[in-house]
Amino acid sequence: MTRFVKLSIAILTAMVGWILYFISGFVTRDTKKIVFGTHTGTFSGNVKALYLDESYKKDAIKIFIYRNENIKASLEALDGKPLYFSYLSFKGIYHTLTAGTFVYSSYASDINYWLSKNAKLFNVWHGTPLKKIERDVTTGFYSIRNKYEFLFKYIYPHLFVRPNQLLVCSEYEKACFKTAFDVSNEAFVEAFPPRLNTLKEDYINEINKNFIIYAPTWRDDSSFQFYKNCDLNALNEVMEQKGLTFLIKPHPSDKMKHLDKKYSHIKLAPLSEDFYVLVKKAKLAVTDYSSVMFDCMYCNIPVVLFCPDLKSYMLNSRDFYCDIKELPFPLMESGNDFIRILNNNFTACNSDKFLPYKNTLT
Structure with a gap:
């Protein structure tokens, strides 16, 4: 239409x-x-x-x-x-x-x-x-x-x-x-x-963390496809070696194709799946410009940013409220660097600038 x-x-x-x-x-x-x-x-x-x-x-x-x-x-x-x-x-x-x-x-x-x-x-x-x-x-x-x-x-x-x-x-x-x-x-x-409200405790209590969740946001110009920005054969090999699955959870508004073929250790989650249910079992959360980076930070879940289209995103989609390079997360702009960093051990990051309120709604 x-x-x-x-x-x-x-x-x-x-x-x-x-x-x-x-x-x-x-x-x-x-x-x-x-x-x-x-x-x-x-x-x-x-x-x-x-x-x-x-x-x-x-x-x-x-x-x-x-x-x-x-x-x-x-x-x-x-x-x-x-x-x-x-x-x-x-x-x-x-x-x-x-x-x-x-x-x-x-x-x-x-x-x-x-x-x-x-x-x-x-x-x-x-x-x-x-x-x-x-x-x-x-x-x-x-x-x-x-x-x-x-x-x-x-x-x-x-x-x-x-x-x-x-x-x-x-x-x-x-x-x-x-x-x-x-x-x-x-x-x-x-x-x-x-x-x-319960994610932080649920994440701590979850023993079987067997995948890395990747949650890219959508682009206003529908320009981003994951498989064109990362060597998925190499990524699949790393996931196989680590005994993990790389689970892609697109934004509900994202209609783009992110996989070019089937892989043994790279899977696509249905759009209807709830990110907050899935992330409980993730060893690491990967995103780009999505708000889920802050959700994970609030709940002490490790985060890595993969932003291969950073310049074009800011030019053709959105500007930011703060400098993305000042965020407390590792930031990768190339597919090769991103795959290499997945071999590291990750810990959660925090920043006083983004601390959430502690009270709950009643």
Whole structure:
């Protein structure tokens, strides 16, 4: 589907959507009902953690509104009797219209922006950013929506709405989010990332760490393919010698091909797999510009950065909130150097600049 066709569909959707948004403002909302939703095809992150946490808003009715069959399958596998409905179902629409609070991982459209008028919007953003996000993006394709905000805010209003509350997990993150979301200090909710509440302890207790997890972020220009930037035959040989599997876990928005053929010790994880479940069994986490580097640092999981396209990424995709070379992780820009460093023993790294808050949400 071309971008022109997508834009045309979005304009038609917005014409109907604004009417629905206006009507939704007349519905009485239940302050003790919370609807949850996530922007990707995976049941994961802060939204999952808060939805499942019985101590979080324990007096509220918590309902998950799903937009993807993979998420539905994950919800069906849960113990107990969780409440969840499709965003297009009658019950899903009803609960979305009557919920007092929306809890989402990116935008109110994770649930349904057009039915959100007068609801309290709580954005529990999915990660601590290195790359610039939202209103701070000035390079690459996604800078266009900021340049023409006067137009796009009517076609894609969910991209520009300011949340009533915004979860922040550190002083560094707060500084990033203040400009990215253009919110006042009163909007910030300070807490340790709910998605990581048990990860540190789980990682320590896991005995069978038998793989290296590689979690590259997606590129705005869809330019990166792992197999074109690393000698996978050599990598496979190193993994075989170490008795490990190199597990590639792409970003949920990444549609690029990362393997050119099958390998005995290099595997591709399904997009629907939860990174936070997988990383518990990893001896090492490898990423590039993804927020998972900070998640691993918070939980004392060793990290290596593999950034063979560093210059082009900063030119064609995103700039950074801080100098990537000042981060406390080993940084490799060539495939050969990256493979060589995998023979080393790794320890977790930390930095006072990025220390997270210690309190948890209740």
